[in-house]
Amino acid sequence: xxxxPLRVVIVDDEAPARNRLRDLLADCAQAVPLDVVGEAxxxxxxxxxxxxxxxxxxxxxxxxxxxxxxxxxxxxxKLEHPPAVIFTTAYDAYAIRAFEVHAVDYLLKPIRxxxxxxxxxxxRSAKPLGPGVLRELxxxxxxxLSAQERGKVHLIPIGDVVYLKAELKYVTAxxxxxxxxxxxxxxxxxxxxxxxxxxVHRNCLVARDAVRGFERLEGEGNEGxxxxxxxxxxxxxxxSRRQQHIVREFAK
Amino acid sequence: MASIVNQNAYSSALPNFRNLGILLRILLIVNLAAFAAAAxxxxxxxxxxxxxxxxxxxxxxxxILSLIALMALNGVLNRLPYYLGILAVIALELLLTxxxxxxxRPLIAMDSPLGRYWLLVSIVTGMLLVYFDLRGRALSPALSxxxxxxxxxxxxxxxxxxxxxxVLSLIRQDPKxxxxxxxxxxxxxxxxxxxxxxxxxxxxxxxxxxxYLDLEQLRLGERLKLDWHIDKMPHDAxxxxxxxxxxxxxxxxxxxxxxxxxxxxxxNIYAARGQVHAVLRNPYRHEGSHHAGNKMALGxxxxxxxxxxxxxxxxxxxxxxxxxxVHIVMPYMKGREP
Numbered sequence: 058x059x060x061x062p063l064r065v066v067i068v069d070d071e072a073p074a075r076n077r078l079r080d081l082l083a084d085c086a087q088a089v090p091l092d093v094v095g096e097a098x099x100x101x102x103x104x105x106x107x108x109x110x111x112x113x114x115x116x117x118x119x120x121x122x123x124x125x126x127x128x129x130x131x132x133x134x135k136l137e138h139p140p141a142v143i144f145t146t147a148y149d150a151y152a153i154r155a156f157e158v159h160a161v162d163y164l165l166k167p168i169r170x171x172x173x174x175x176x177x178x179x180x181r182s183a184k185p186l187g188p189g190v191l192r193e194l195x196x197x198x199x200x201x202l203s204a205q206e207r208g209k210v211h212l213i214p215i216g217d218v219v220y221l222k223a224e225l226k227y228v229t230a231x232x233x234x235x236x237x238x239x240x241x242x243x244x245x246x247x248x249x250x251x252x253x254x255x256x257v258h259r260n261c262l263v264a265r266d267a268v269r270g271f272e273r274l275e276g277e278g279n280e281g282x283x284x285x286x287x288x289x290x291x292x293x294x295x296x297s298r299r300q301q302h303i304v305r306e307f308a309k
Numbered sequence: 310m311a312s313i314v315n316q317n318a319y320s321s322a323l324p325n326f327r328n329l330g331i332l333l334r335i336l337l338i339v340n341l342a343a344f345a346a347a348a349x350x351x352x353x354x355x356x357x358x359x360x361x362x363x364x365x366x367x368x369x370x371x372x373i374l375s376l377i378a379l380m381a382l383n384g385v386l387n388r389l390p391y392y393l394g395i396l397a398v399i400a401l402e403l404l405l406t407x408x409x410x411x412x413x414r415p416l417i418a419m420d421s422p423l424g425r426y427w428l429l430v431s432i433v434t435g436m437l438l439v440y441f442d443l444r445g446r447a448l449s450p451a452l453s454x455x456x457x458x459x460x461x462x463x464x465x466x467x468x469x470x471x472x473x474x475x476v477l478s479l480i481r482q483d484p485k486x487x488x489x490x491x492x493x494x495x496x497x498x499x500x501x502x503x504x505x506x507x508x509x510x511x512x513x514x515x516x517x518x519x520x521y522l523d524l525e526q527l528r529l530g531e532r533l534k535l536d537w538h539i540d541k542m543p544h545d546a547x548x549x550x551x552x553x554x555x556x557x558x559x560x561x562x563x564x565x566x567x568x569x570x571x572x573x574x575x576x577n578i579y580a581a582r583g584q585v586h587a588v589l590r591n592p593y594r595h596e597g598s599h600h601a602g603n604k605m606a607l608g609x610x611x612x613x614x615x616x617x618x619x620x621x622x623x624x625x626x627x628x629x630x631x632x633x634x635v636h637i638v639m640p641y642m643k644g645r646e647p
Contacts, residue, residue, distance in 0.1 A: 071471070071528045077478035099569050120467075147470035166474040262641070266591040 062090040063177060066113065068103040068129070069118040069145065072260075074166065078116055078145075085174045099210060100124030104132055108141055108209045112140045114180045117162075119146040124200055124212075127152065131191045132203040135210045135240075141180045155194045161186065198249045204237035213237055215253065219267045219290045221246055223260040233289030257285055258297040271296070271304045323386055323394045324441040335376065335437060343368045344431055366417050367409075371430070374405050395438055402434045403427055436584040467586030468525075468558065475528045490527055493520040501549060508547035508617065510644050511585065515539060515578070518554050522574075526563050533565050537573035543580040547644040549613045555606045556589050556635050564633060585639045595635035607635075614639065 065082060069075045075096050082093055094112055097103035099121045115133065119126040130142045144163040146152060156163045162176050162183065189212070201212040217232040223243040230237045239246075247254065247262055254262035269286040271292065283304050284293040296304060324331045347361035348354070378401055379386070386394050410423050420424075472494060479487035526533050557574065564630055567573045572592040578584055607626065614622040614637070621640045626633070 068567075071475065072530050073475040073478035073528055074471070076482065077474060080478070080481055120566070122567050147474060148465075148467040166470055167477050168474075 060090070063180065064094045064113045064176075064265065065091050066094060066103065066110075066112045066115045066140065067096045068098075068100065068115060068121070068126070070098050070121040071118075071184050072098075072144075074118065078168070081168060081170050081173050084170045085177060088174050089177045099125065100129030100132075103129055103201065104203075104210055104212060107133065107136060110136060114141045114143060114177065116143050116145055119144055119149050119152050127191065127194050128199045128201065129188065130248060131199065132201065132210055132212065133194065134186070134191070135203050135205045137208045139185060141183055143180070144178050151196060152194065154309070159190045159193070160188065162195070178193045198253070202237070202239055202241075202246075204230070204239055206237075211237060213275065215250065216266075217263055218263060219287050220261060220263040220292075220294060221254065222262075222294075231290060231292070255303055257297055257303060259299075261294055263287060263294055268307060321391045321442050323391065323398065323438075323446065324445070325387070326376075326383040330426060331407075331441070332376055332380075334441075336372065338366065338437060338440070339372050339433060345409050367413070367419070367426075369411070371402075371405055371409055373404060374409070378405065389592075397415075398438065399431060399434055405429045418439040465558065465562065467562075471528055472524050476522070479527070486527075488623055490524060496520050497524070505550040508642070508644070509550040510544065511542060511546040511548050511578070512544040514548055514550065514553055515542065517551075518557055518576070522561075523553060525565075529561070529565060532568070532571050533561065534571050536572040536573050538575070538577040538579075543585055543641060544645050546580065546585045546639070547642040548585065548639060549610075549617050552610055552613065552637065552639075553587060553589070556637075559606050560589060560591035560633075564593060567594065569647075570593065580615050580641050583641050585641050587637045587639075588634060590632050590634045593628055593631055610637075 067078050067082075069078065075098075078098075079093060082091060085091065095106045095110055097106050101123050103115065103117070104246050114132075117129060119128040121129075124132075126144055126146075133139050133142065141163075142153070143261055144156065145166055145168065146159065146163060147166040153163065153165075155161070162179065164172055164176060199215065201214055201216065204211045204213065213230055213232060215244075217234075219231045219233065221239070221243060222229045222231070227238040228241060228246065229245050230239050243260065243262065247256060250262070253264060253266075255265050255268075256262050261284075267288040267290070269288050272284050272286055274284060276284040281295040283301060285296060286293060311314055326332070343364045344361060347357050347364050349359040350364075351357045379398070382397075382401070386397055406426050407423060410419065410426060413419065456552060472490075476487050476490045476494070477491060495539075497517065498591075501518055522533070522535060526535075553576075557576075560574045564574065575588075575590045575591075577588040607624070611624045618640055621637075623638045625636045628634075628638070
């Protein structure tokens with residue numbers, strides 16, 4: 058069976074590094090039929106590119122501005138047909154150790170043709186990276202949340218999120234503009250962004266920076282219920298009885 | 310976020326009272342002092358042994374008790390700031406003297422009031438502390454020499470491998486540029502690997518910075534913009550080697566690489582009133598999370614400036630309006646015209 062050529066995307070913030078990869082891929086094309094279908098200079102543009110153009114494999118640099126390679130790989134998993142990922146790095150002690158532990162494929166720069174050929178030939182049989190593995194590789198909190206909408210991946214800068222609220226199946230991420238549905242458990246987000254968000258209710262985290270103040274509801278049935286007032290959002294979020302201590306903490 | 314080089318290259322500290330050498334020195338010096346006192350006191354010099362015996366009866370118990378107390382309290386004393394440590398040691402001595410005075414009065418003839426003993430004890434203790442401080446100062450250059458070598462700036466492996474990668478990418482398309490890049494790299498590494506204890510002309514350091522930045526330009530292209538202001542630079546001023554290059558490396562790593570839009574690094578070097586000023590600025594974004602490495606390079610340069618120029622050099626960092634600034638001031642030491 059003759060397979061169609063491997064569709065490859067190169068992602069690196071340095072132009073010479075992309076040039077070199079293109080040269081090397083041309084050298085590999087004999088042994089592994091391939092097409093370079095696109096290039097991107099950072100994670101965000103890579104996601105944009107891959108939302109509109111399918112690829113089989115992404116060569117992904119780790120240290121990039123805007124969004125690093127490992128975070129990019131996590132968001133890529135939300136694509137309908139996520140491409141295989143081969144990380145490339147010049148030097149990153151932390152990531153390399155993690156790759157070894159989880160048997161994730163990576164290439165050390167300067168990359169050798171033979172090594173690249175080998176990695177490419179393994180791509181089709183490789184099993185996709187699980188979200189758990191990628192999360193473990195990520196030492197810091199992600200800079201973006203991602204939501205899947207009609208096969209596209211929307212990136213939401215975490216700084217824009219006013220609150221995160223768990224609904225039946227999804228978590229709603231509210232920004233000043235609109236709402237997004239996120240397919241991640243609230244507990245995990247709470248853990249990842251413990252510094253940025255504060256839990257006001259069993260099902261809701263609000264951004265500390267967005268807290269404008271607290272208000273006590275008057276009237277029957279409310280019995281002194283506290284609500285949070287938020288910047289850039291008219292909704293009032295209930296503070297549960299158990300979390301009422303945060304009202305005092307903010308007052309300080 | 311501003312900090313300035315400490316006033317002294319050597320920072321005063323109490324001696325380690327658990328060190329045998331220190332203990333022996335205290336024993337020896339106090340006993341010599343007692344001997345001297347005996348020699349002064351006995352008018353016919355033959356009476357010196359009797360006098361010494363009498364003094365020893367007072368001095369030795371205090372000396373032994375003091376040493377035991379100092380050994381026991383060594384950890385606590387050394388954790389205190391130096392001046393508090395000094396006060397604590399003197400207070401301890403006065404306390405022990407008072408205790409011995411109270412306990413010993415029925416046994417030995419002590420004809421003077423407590424105040425007199427306190428005065429003598431304070432003088433001897435003070436002299437010993439001054440001695441240990443001077444000794445620490447005298448010994449510290451030997452340490453600095455060793456430190457200087459250990460402190461020699463180290464280049465980030467990240468830069469090395471990325472640069473090699475950039476040169477490799479040039480070999481096919483632009484072999485001439487690849488040659489120049491490799492030459493720059495070898496110059497840079499020659500300096501990095503050299504014995505950098507001697508001062509070097511500023512012009513040489515700036516040349517090295519240029520070579521380094523050329524390499525970074527190769528990788529980063531349009532993203533790295535440079536703004537040189539070195540018309541008034543004193544070419545012959547002597548500076549510690551690699552005093553600027555690591556700061557530029559920081560500027561690239563923290564200021565340029567995390568951004569996808571272009572950023573400007575400005576380099577401003579001039580002489581004023583017998584001093585050389587170097588001001589480096591780079592864009593700064595608050596969220597940057599690579600602070601540890603940054604501090605390490607700064608600490609390294611700060612320490613080398615201290616070792617070379619002592620209190621005459623300062624390194625001040627400042628964050629303002631999304632700009633990170635490092636300002637170095639060094640004495641203008643003229644060298645040969647390069």
